[in-house]
Amino acid sequence: MPDINKIVGKVQICYSQIVRKAALDIGTKRIGVAYSDESGKIAFPGKIFDSYQKRELLEYLKSLEATVVVIGKTRDQNEMLENVISEYNTLLTNDGYEVVLQEEAMTSHEARLREFQKGDDTRERKTKMNLKKNIDDVAAMHILQRYLEKK
16 A cells, blocks of 8 residues: 555645746736636636736736736837836736746737637627727737747
């Protein structure tokens, strides 16, 4: 019969290696959040925050038990967006998170396309595409999934 202490020790080691990750799609008005499963292989959309809701966003990240935060970075950022991203990068680093930058080209487009494809008929699809729907959490999911697939 196996020694139960050895088995428990192995389980504790496996559990301690679980690192949940989160991603942020940062805009000047809103920030979309996504998170990974415990295995770090699949990304899910989370919540959307107004860019000034820093405390609420940090509380949400803590509730996710994320230790790594991936921030989407686009090639054509304006100065205002660059400042917001820099501010969040500093805030997260100071709060103890490992921050990683990930190229986010076309993630908002992919998120809109996903919403578009949910419709059943052409009229419903066109209506959905024309709405200014908040898709920032889905865009963050795409950012995170790209990061996870690179690992």
